[in-house]
Amino acid sequence: MNNNSPAMSASLEDPDPLGSEAPEEPPSSSPAFVQDLLFSAPPAKRFPLPVRTCISSRSRQFMREFYPNVTDAEWSNWHWQIRNSICTLDQIQRIMPLSEDEYSAITRRTKGLPFRVTPYYASLIDPSNPLQAIRRSVIPVVDEYHFSPGEAEDPLGEDNQSPAPGLVHRYPDRALFLTTGFCSTNCRYCTRSRMVGDHGKFRSGIKQWQQAIAYIESTPQIRDVLLSGGDPLTLPDSQLDFLLSSIRRIPHVEVIRIGTKVPAVLPQRITSRLVRMLKKHHPLWMSIHFTHPDELTPETRAACTQLADAGIPLGSQTVLLKGINDSVQTLKELYHGLLKVRVRPYYLYQCDPILGSSHFRTAVSKGIEMIEGLRGHTSGYAVPHYVVDAPGGGGKIPLLPDYFQGRLQGGVVLRNYENRLFRYPDYECGNAPE
Numbered sequence: 001m002n003n004n005s006p007a008m009s010a011s012l013e014d015p016d017p018l019g020s021e022a023p024e025e026p027p028s029s030s031p032a033f034v035q036d037l038l039f040s041a042p043p044a045k046r047f048p049l050p051v052r053t054c055i056s057s058r059s060r061q062f063m064r065e066f067y068p069n070v071t072d073a074e075w076s077n078w079h080w081q082i083r084n085s086i087c088t089l090d091q092i093q094r095i096m097p098l099s100e101d102e103y104s105a106i107t108r109r110t111k112g113l114p115f116r117v118t119p120y121y122a123s124l125i126d127p128s129n130p131l132q133a134i135r136r137s138v139i140p141v142v143d144e145y146h147f148s149p150g151e152a153e154d155p156l157g158e159d160n161q162s163p164a165p166g167l168v169h170r171y172p173d174r175a176l177f178l179t180t181g182f183c184s185t186n187c188r189y190c191t192r193s194r195m196v197g198d199h200g201k202f203r204s205g206i207k208q209w210q211q212a213i214a215y216i217e218s219t220p221q222i223r224d225v226l227l228s229g230g231d232p233l234t235l236p237d238s239q240l241d242f243l244l245s246s247i248r249r250i251p252h253v254e255v256i257r258i259g260t261k262v263p264a265v266l267p268q269r270i271t272s273r274l275v276r277m278l279k280k281h282h283p284l285w286m287s288i289h290f291t292h293p294d295e296l297t298p299e300t301r302a303a304c305t306q307l308a309d310a311g312i313p314l315g316s317q318t319v320l321l322k323g324i325n326d327s328v329q330t331l332k333e334l335y336h337g338l339l340k341v342r343v344r345p346y347y348l349y350q351c352d353p354i355l356g357s358s359h360f361r362t363a364v365s366k367g368i369e370m371i372e373g374l375r376g377h378t379s380g381y382a383v384p385h386y387v388v389d390a391p392g393g394g395g396k397i398p399l400l401p402d403y404f405q406g407r408l409q410g411g412v413v414l415r416n417y418e419n420r421l422f423r424y425p426d427y428e429c430g431n432a433p434e
């Protein structure tokens with residue numbers, strides 16, 4: 001059992017704090033949080049634990065090699081996955097040889113974004129190729145320590161737009177609710193690396209949630225609340241249910257959204273019990289963070305199917321990453337795969353300039369090139385919005401290839417996906433040009 005997270009450090013004296021007593025209850029951010037919650041919310045209803053044992057042949061081979069004594073039920077239990085996450089040099093070296101660069105990066109890491117990967121997600125890593133997409137997205141390299149001009153700890157200025165701890169109110173009718181600082185797997189390019197994990201500044205708890213809920217209650221223009229973090233789906237069902245119920249009770253909140261990477265890195269978390277609970281809070285939407293088509297495993301497809309079957313509209317968000325997914329072919333494969341499991345590609349993000357991110361960032365022209373290579377060449381549903389989140393808190397700015405070529409003889413000249421020009425008659429009724 002690793003104890004590298006705040007979640008786990010809360011339980012150091014108990015060898016199996018979640019074990020038989022609470023098979024579906026995951027780590028919480030602090031013991032005080034649980035205690036608060038127990039006193040303020042009804043106890044979660046217990047359901048028998050259905051263990052979904054969808055294990056791909058790749059993961060099974062990995063299990064046999066590195067976890068020979070682990071049962072299918074343990075591997076398929078999300079608590080087991082979190083407890084056994086890979087967080088140290090010894091743990092990662094047990095399952096793959098590191099490159100010199102990766103070794104130095106992990107050895108010198110004392111602060112900043114933690115290193116954490118679930119065993120399931122580690123099973124998708126190519127041990128022989130340090131440049132493999134999934135490996136690059138979660139295994140640290142020394143470039144993380146090289147800071148470049150324009151990079152910042154909080155590039156989106158979220159901390160300046162926070163009227164209550166853990167709440168960001170940037171757009172008029174929406175609020176971002178930072179529920180937890182914990183993620184089951186840490187992406188090396190994380191926009192919120194300043195706050196996630198054991199070294200992060202962020203601490204959540206019931207009192208902090210209550211302040212954020214009170215702000216939403218007192219702000220009638222907020223009609224849409226996005227739960228994010230960290231990863232909200234690493235919270236126990238009971239805490240998530242409490243939070244969703246508290247927000248759902250606010251009359252002016254029409255829509256609740258959850259932003260998560262769990263279906264890609266910890267698909268075992270999508271249990272029948274979680275889905276039954278989520279269904280109570282409709283209209284509930286979900287934005288799932290996907291990086292690469294290698295993430296579309298049988299486990300992840302099963303998780304997305306379960307969520308879609310529960311009537312939860314699913315969208316994807318993907319960060320454009322140099323050498324990882326910055327080709328039209330890779331994105332097309334990802335987006336086609338997502339549509340097959342009813343996830344609509346929603347946002348393609350330009351990578352935010354967090355500290356030490358230059359090795360991940362592409363030129364903005366690359367993002368436009370991606371959209372140009374998709375729009376018209378595949379179904380519109382497979383084409384996301386390419387956006388740059390403006391540094392300093394300007395919000396998302398969409399960028400498109402230049403399809404508008406000018407005006408000519410009472411019309412506009414437009415360029416199509418094959419680079420052919422067309423004139424569209426652009427005048428109002430009765431104002432036709434002579």
Ligand code: SF4
Pocket residue numbers: 182183185186187189190191192193196229230231260261289
């Ligand atoms: S899942 Fe999201 S919040 Fe968590 S480390 Fe990855 S990018 Fe950051």
